[in-house]
Amino acid sequence: MKALQFSPDRGLVLRERPIPPLQPGGLLVRVMAAAICGSDLRILRREKEAAPGVILGHEVAGVVEEVSPSAAGYSPGEAVAIFPSIFCKTCLYCRRGLTNLCKNKRSIGYLLDGGFAQYMAVPPEMVEEGAVLKLTGQAPWTSRALIEPLACVLHSIVVVGPGEEFFILGGGPMGLMHLLVLLKRGAKTVFLGERNPQRGSMAQKLGGNKVLVFNPLEKGLKDFLGEERVDGVFFCARAMELMEEGLAILRKGGTMNLFAGYPRDTRVRLNPNLLHYGERCLTGSHSTTLSLFERAAAVV
Numbered sequence: 001m002k003a004l005q006f007s008p009d010r011g012l013v014l015r016e017r018p019i020p021p022l023q024p025g026g027l028l029v030r031v032m033a034a035a036i037c038g039s040d041l042r043i044l045r046r047e048k049e050a051a052p053g054v055i056l057g058h059e060v061a062g063v064v065e066e067v068s069p070s071a072a073g074y075s076p077g078e079a080v081a082i083f084p085s086i087f088c089k090t091c092l093y094c095r096r097g098l099t100n101l102c103k104n105k106r107s108i109g110y111l112l113d114g115g116f117a118q119y120m121a122v123p124p125e126m127v128e129e130g131a132v133l134k135l136t137g138q139a140p141w142t143s144r145a146l147i148e149p150l151a152c153v154l155h156s157i158v159v160v161g162p163g164e165e166f167f168i169l170g171g172g173p174m175g176l177m178h179l180l181v182l183l184k185r186g187a188k189t190v191f192l193g194e195r196n197p198q199r200g201s202m203a204q205k206l207g208g209n210k211v212l213v214f215n216p217l218e219k220g221l222k223d224f225l226g227e228e229r230v231d232g233v234f235f236c237a238r239a240m241e242l243m244e245e246g247l248a249i250l251r252k253g254g255t256m257n258l259f260a261g262y263p264r265d266t267r268v269r270l271n272p273n274l275l276h277y278g279e280r281c282l283t284g285s286h287s288t289t290l291s292l293f294e295r296a297a298a299v300v
């Protein structure tokens with residue numbers, strides 16, 4: 001089979017590899033679609049770790065090809081989406097139900113072979129965990145591969161909490177997914193900071209008169225929105241220089257979520273009184289949980 005492997009020296013390498021053997025208790029899945037994540041690009045830029053030689057790709061949907069006799073409940077030909085991580089179930093975070101923060105998490109596309117290949121062997125731990133989700137309905141494979149990123153967006157929106165007006169920085173695929181979910185949940189207005197006019201008009205098409213797009217490089221966040229304007233802020237793009245303004249446009253008691261990851265040595269300067277006197281919360285959201293993955297699959 002053809003596979004895209006990570007090489008620390010050469011980046012992404014296309015290789016011919018044997019179809020992986022079926023493990024006892026595991027499944028063999030024929031990959032139908034695997035999406036490229038921002039973190040795949042970060043691995044290639046050496047901002048994030050991945051095992052040398054690993055097959056990248058953690059946003060995967062496919063068809064069950066072969067089933068180990070001890071992997072009960074699956075049959076060849078079934079459509080599945082794969083939740084990418086195996087949790088240890090024993091660390092402090094797992095015990096508290098914060099599995100996305102598991103200290104010993106093992107994920108496909110990082111440590112275990114992922115979906116940028118024609119076939120993927122799903123290890124038995126993933127089958128046991130319930131990470132292989134059977135799909136119903138007629139959604140195209142390309143949409144099914146987006147279940148994992150959508151689940152990350154659902155987690156991000158849980159972290160920020162409810163509200164009526166929101167600001168999203170960055171109108172790429174993840175920013176647009178935030179936009180769609182916020183509108184679906186009844187947001188009155190979503191402001192989007194995006195400098196690429198093509199992405200801006202896509203957002204406009206998706207959100208109609210409930211989305212207001214502006215270029216944050218031409219007009220600052222505070223100039224466009226004023227202070228204390230929105231209930232939640234999502235940074236789906238990396239712009240350290242806009243973080244303080246992101247907090248300033250937030251209403252008191254609101255939350256700003258750094259959805260995007262940053263290079264290792266990033267530092268920011270902030271006015272801490274925006275947090276103290278306004279009880280604003282600055283946080284991040286990382287990955288997602290299996291239950292939100294199931295919700296995202298139902299949506300797709």
Ligand SMILES: [Zn+2]
Binds near residue numbers: 037038058148149
């Ligand atoms: Zn991803």
Ligand SMILES: [Zn+2]
Binds near residue numbers: 092095103
């Ligand atoms: Zn754990």
